Amino acid sequence: MIMIKKLLGAFALALTCSAALASEGGVKLDAAPYRINNMASLQNGAKLFVNYCLSCHSANSMRYNRLTDIGLTEDEIKKNLLFTADKVGSLMTIAMRKEDSKKWFGATPPDLSVIARAKSTNFGPSGVDYIYTFLRSFYRDTNKKTGWDNAVFPSVAMPNVLWQLQGPRTYNHVTIAETEKPDGKTVWTRTSTDFDVNGFSQSKSEELQNYHGHAVNHSTFKPVDAAQTAEYDNNVADLSNFLGWMSEPAQLLRKKIGFWVLLFLGLFLVVAWRLNAAFWKDVK
Numbered sequence: 438m439i440m441i442k443k444l445l446g447a448f449a450l451a452l453t454c455s456a457a458l459a460s461e462g463g464v465k466l467d468a469a470p471y472r473i474n475n476m477a478s479l480q481n482g483a484k485l486f487v488n489y490c491l492s493c494h495s496a497n498s499m500r501y502n503r504l505t506d507i508g509l510t511e512d513e514i515k516k517n518l519l520f521t522a523d524k525v526g527s528l529m530t531i532a533m534r535k536e537d538s539k540k541w542f543g544a545t546p547p548d549l550s551v552i553a554r555a556k557s558t559n560f561g562p563s564g565v566d567y568i569y570t571f572l573r574s575f576y577r578d579t580n581k582k583t584g585w586d587n588a589v590f591p592s593v594a595m596p597n598v599l600w601q602l603q604g605p606r607t608y609n610h611v612t613i614a615e616t617e618k619p620d621g622k623t624v625w626t627r628t629s630t631d632f633d634v635n636g637f638s639q640s641k642s643e644e645l646q647n648y649h650g651h652a653v654n655h656s657t658f659k660p661v662d663a664a665q666t667a668e669y670d671n672n673v674a675d676l677s678n679f680l681g682w683m684s685e686p687a688q689l690l691r692k693k694i695g696f697w698v699l700l701f702l703g704l705f706l707v708v709a710w711r712l713n714a715a716f717w718k719d720v721k
């Protein structure tokens with residue numbers, strides 16, 4: 438009994454931890470569309486990755502010719518995707534040195550080979566959800582060095598490299614947080630900040646007298662051209678999907694084999710059950 442209680446306790450703890458991780462930075466992550474079996478989506482994601490990310494970020498565990506797994510031929514890879522290497526069997530490395538990127542951006546862009554797994558939680562949102570939300574949460578802020586900030590990763594050193602695809606947006610950020618006054622009393626303060634398309638911001642704060650709720654951190658983006666932003670979201674879904682695939686390229690094969698193994702076990706169960714009945718028929 439005690440053992441079961443302990444196990445349940447551990448399970449509850451794991452659930453709380455992953456929920457806490459999911460809300461790191463206080464922002465709820467959007468669920469990325471599930472497209473892991475969609476080759477056109479993975480190919481579009483690979484194209485976007487090589488064109489827009491593989492200059493600052495490497496993918497040191499990935500070889501170009503592994504992209505044949507998502508339906509590309511070696512010729513297509515050579516013609517359309519091979520910019521930073523000359524052999525189709527090369528790893529996806531980059532020329533930028535870590536010390537330089539640290540100097541230029543203030544932080545080293547991480548290798549993205551397994552980023553989707555590094556960012557995933559056990560019971561909460563996946564790493565693909567994280568990347569999908571992260572890449573759609575940039576907003577212009579004139580107070581930042583790069584001219585950009587990010588609602589999921591505040592003060593991020595990465596600029597919004599896909600801004601031309603996304604199109605301009607305004608951003609509203611509302612927080613309700615407990616603050617301590619000089620006399621030691623705590624009060625709840627609601628702050629609403631509006632950023633226009635150029636990144637100029639206006640902020641208002643008010644104290645809430647009778648607030649008994651919890652802390653709030655809410656972001657709202659408004660695109661100027663909704664159709665362009667919807668198209669962008671679709672592309673980012675493909676890019677995130679590709680990063681999810683890259684973090685475990687064998688997952689397509691694993692799932693395929695898994696399906697047949699389970700089917701075999703299911704059929705075998707019936708055979709074993711009938712055989713068992715036939716063997717013992719005369720004994721009883």
Ligand code: HEC
Nearest residue numbers: 489490492493542544545546547552568590593594595598
């Ligand atoms: C101009 C260089 C540059 C380009 C291009 C770039 N990034 Fe980044 N990226 C960075 C830097 C710098 C960081 C580290 C940010 C930090 O730690 O503040 C980063 C961090 C990240 C992270 C980790 C965020 C986290 O929560 O730790 C992800 C994911 C990411 N980039 C994805 C991408 C993708 C996908 C692309 C292509 C669309 C891309 N990046 C293009 C510079 C770049």
